[in-house]
Amino acid sequence: MTKSKFVAGLFVSIFVALQIWCSSLIFNFPYIGIYLELTPQQQWVINELDKESASMKLDVKVGDIVKQVDGKLPDEFPAIQKWRIIEQAHTLLISRDGHEYKVEVNINSTTVYDMIPLVEEFVCLFMAALIFIKVRRSPSARLLSAVFLTMAIIYMSLGASVRGDVIGKIAIASFMMVLPIVFYHFLAVFFKEKGNMELSTRILKYLYSISAIGFGLRCLYIFPSMAHSIHYYDGSATLIFFVIVFLFNMYILTILYNKVHKEQSYMSSIIKSVWFSLMISFLPVICISFLPQLITGDRIIDAVYTSWIILFFPISFAYLIASNQLYDIGLVVRRFLFAGLLAILPASLFTGAYAFLFRHVVDEKQILFIFVGVMLLVSTVLYAAEYLTTRLEPFLFPRKYALQFALKKISKNLGTISSFRDLKEIILVDIVSTLQVMGGAIVFQYKNDTEIIYEGEIDTSEVQQLVNSSSLLDHPLYTCMEMNSHEEYTSYLIMTRKKTNTMLAKEERQWLQLITSYLEVSLENVHLIRKLTARLHQFASQLPNENAAQDIQWFRKVMFELQEEERIRIASDLHDTTMQDLFFLKRRISTLADKSTMHQEDQVQLKNMNNFVDMINASLRQSCFELNPHLLKEVGLIQTLKMYLEKESYTTPFELEFQTGNTSVIETKDLHTKRHIFRIVQELLNNAKKHSQASKVKFHIVEKDFCFWLTYEDDGVGFHDRDEVHLKIGASGMGIEQMRSRVLHVGGSFELNTQKGNGTKFTIRIPIEEVISA
Incomplete structure (x- = not known):
């Protein structure tokens, strides 16, 4: 067993024992609340009755002479010897006006001194456990838990203390002295942890030493002859020490605030708020209960009531730390x-x-x-x-909540829209589903054309006629809102009736108007993206045509070089940062898992985490290789392709075959040519995974007739005809167009054979002499 676990176990054992002891006194003995004084005639006379005690229900009065307590003379009764009070007694013999009365103390009801502290103790224990469980790794949070535990012990021991118990009196006075010290200790660690601000901790050892000395003196309570003399001064000394340390806390916070308030930083706000919170928590109990008792010997309001306010400061900090709202x-x-x-x-x-x-x-x-x-x-x-x-x-408000949730989702998705297809699949579907209408549409009215994107059940021909006739906005069956309107086009958002055959409610129309304000900007962006993409495709379609684009060959070369540089940069960043971080993370997890104090279940979870880290690392390593195929230089083109396709074969949905013939010449060529061929194979495989729906894909590489031949075949869905393929390829990211550009860049030719439903075949031929000069 480690030292920390032993200390924690010892503290818990003492705490539980103290709780049992104090609770047994509270529920077995009533708080009698009779205070005595010894007259010059050596008689014990009642001089005070606590109004909140059981004495109010007994036949006793101020001025009565106490003759016996539980059959003993008053001088022999422990509570009278030590504290000049009557507690934990069963019978009293009272003398009044020359007559003696026997008073039975058989009242077992609890009082305000019992119920309120018990509730306060429960609150403190709950908050201490909550903070320790939720944010146990924070040193300041652990000290805040210690603050709550200190307060819990004070509240716990109050009932035993007022009943004259030695342990209760030692505990409540000692922890009253410790409480403001632990508060300062918490503040010192808190500001160091959150703002890297140093508070003097040297004074803590002196404060804790004073409280330890006070605890040692209170242990003399076990000797009846010394108990009364020490207790007579102990109460005032404890309260004075409490007030002084509280004022010291306020003084330190004031100095700290004066140092940083000109910076206008978040720490100045925190210090000011801590100052006010501490003032609100402790000032009432000090001014209303402690100071009047020190000055006049009586309290304006009992500390049992004012002590509630002390909970404000630690509870507010517990809430802020646990909810991450500290700043x-x-x-x-x-x-x-x-x-x-x-x-x-x-x-x-x-x-x-x-x-x-x-x-x-x-x-x-x-x-x-x-x-x-x-x-x-x-x-x-x-x-x-x-x-x-x-x-x-x-x-x-379920309907309002649904609309707000949908608005957040739609506004978030608007940033991902780059085409009209996205507009339908991401936005229009959500709008129709949220409003529960039969259908909806977004209409673009150009000068000579009308384009409609729709979802659900809506008559697009009728909508087109209504748009062209300019009567859509007032139509009784549709809810229509105009969005963009300028020279090139006008856009509308149109909703049908709801599925219940009713029109949209006022709240739903307001929500729809808010949606259109978001859509206006997105539609304009989509329109611009569409125009720029069309121009880019028009320009890119010229790149593979060597005869038509002689003057922009430099552009093709620059594009390839920029792509490779960016891939190498990303691969290097992944290797030097993310993969290194994963390596150190794995080492830390392994170190934790190897600790002998770790539970078996925790070790299993840590090992599973390590395995998951290995999987991520392997995936990143493969990604780095695909971005920067460094093996091209080390082992050659054919071996690199073989290793790459072999790894990919484990994840592809089809059977992958790689065949090679005589390839000795190609391995002697420059690295740039090998990289172009590797990228062509990479792009072919990616297209196969995305679009082919094939069951078998085959790559074949061979050198013959002074040419390098690369053949790709699959048995997938194919394309309808060659012209359509070129059109669609150019409109969907230019993946195959880039392959053609690479082939033409090294002086080769590119041939595509395909038919819808009968697979696809690419044949790439690169003359060896052209490769030499590439």
């Missing part, structure tokens, strides 16, 4: 304060109505509790209204 802390705080301001009016009205209706039975504490409770509840609801509305929108 928006200023915005979050302003939103919450704004929600609090809006909540003042309804909280005041509700509290006033409650106080008026129950004016004979309510007191100030109940009114305060109602007001604060309503404020917090309304503020939280107002703050979370946007989040709740977003989350519940699919259930509360």
Whole structure:
């Protein structure tokens, strides 16, 4: 067992034992709340009764003389010896006006000192566990969990402390001193982690040492003769130390803010927000509970109530860290304060109505509790209204949610549109499906022609007639919206009636108008792309024609060189960056998997991850080879093609065959020629995979009659006729046109034999003498 696991196990064991001990006291003994003083006549007299305690239900009064407690003289009862209180007692013998009364303490009900701290403890434990599980790798998050655990122990030990338990009193006082120290420790690590800002941590060892000394002195509580003297000063010393360390935290934050506020950076906003959050959390409990007790010996409001506000600071940080909204802390705080301001009016009205209706039975504490409770509840609801509305929108407003979701999807897809086919398959289909109409169309009206892209059930001939007659916008059966309108064309978006045979609702028309505002720009871009593509194809169609394009041969050469340079650059980037990162990732995963402390299931998952990394690495290696076939120089053209086609045969949907004859001369030629031939084979194979639907593909390479011959054959779907092939090839990316350009560039010839349904055959012939001069 490692040291960290041993320490964690020991802490959990102590925490559980302390929880069991404190809970047993809370539920087995009531909080009696009787405070005594010793008179000069050596009599123990009741001088105070806590209004929140069980003493209010007992027949005791201030001024009563305590004769016996559980059959013992007061001097012999442990709680009176140590703390001058009566707790964990069953019977009292009281003297009043010369008469003695026996009082039975058989009340087992819990009080405010029990229920509120238990709820606060549960909240702290929940937040500590949530932070530790969700962001355990963050040092500041672990310290924030420690803050919550410290607060949980304080709340846990409160019930035992007021019942006169030694362990409870030691725990609550010691952790009260530790709490502001852990807060400062958290802030130091937090600002170092998030903003690389250094706070002095040297003072921490002195603060922790003081709290350790205080803990050691409190351990003397076990000696009755010393307990009262130490406890008399301990409460005030603990509160003074708490206030001083809190002021130190505020002082450090103020200095830190003064250093960075001129930079107008996100850290200045965070520091300011932390300062206000810390002030909001601790100032009420200090000013209303601690300082009045130090100065006058009495509290304005018991710390049991004001301690709730302390939770604001750590809970707000827990929320911001867990939800990755840390750098928006200023915005979050302003939103919450704004929600609090809006909540003042309804909280005041509700509290006033409650106080008026129950004016004979309510007191100030109940009114305060109602007001604060309503404020917090309304503020939280107002703050979370946007989040709740977003989350519940699919259930509360399903149609509105569907339209908004579709709008986001369509607007995202608009960036991928480059043709009218994409316009139909990506956008028009979604619009028709979202609006649940029978059909829809996008109409382009040119000067002498009309083009219609449609989806679903819509009469295109009727739509064309209506567009030409200029009566479409007012047609009762269609919803029509004009989009682009200029000299070259006018475009319309047209929707039929819905499948329920009703027209589009007002909300749906508004949504459609918003869609058209997005479509206007996309349609104009598609139109421009279409014009530029047509011009590019017209220019590219001249490249393979050696006789018609003598003056632009340089363009072909430059294009090939640029392509190869870009491929080599991409391959180098992949090899030097991504593949290296994968190598180091695999080493780190292997190191973690080899740790003996790792669970078996985690080791299996890490090994599976390593295998997946290997698969990615192999795929990237193959991609790098295809981009930059470096083996052409090392092992030659034929061996490189053989290795390439052999690897591809494992992934192709057809049988792949590669045959070679006499190829000795081609291996003596320059690298550029070999690269052209490799690219031709690569392009032929890619076209076969995309379009051929073949069951068998064959490559044959041979040298004869002073020529290099490359033959490609497949038994796929083929093409209708040769002219159509050239047209379609030129309009679909120029893959085969580029092959023809490569062949002509090295002085060869290119022949295509195909027929629809009877496969395709390419024959490429390159004269050896032309290859030599290429």
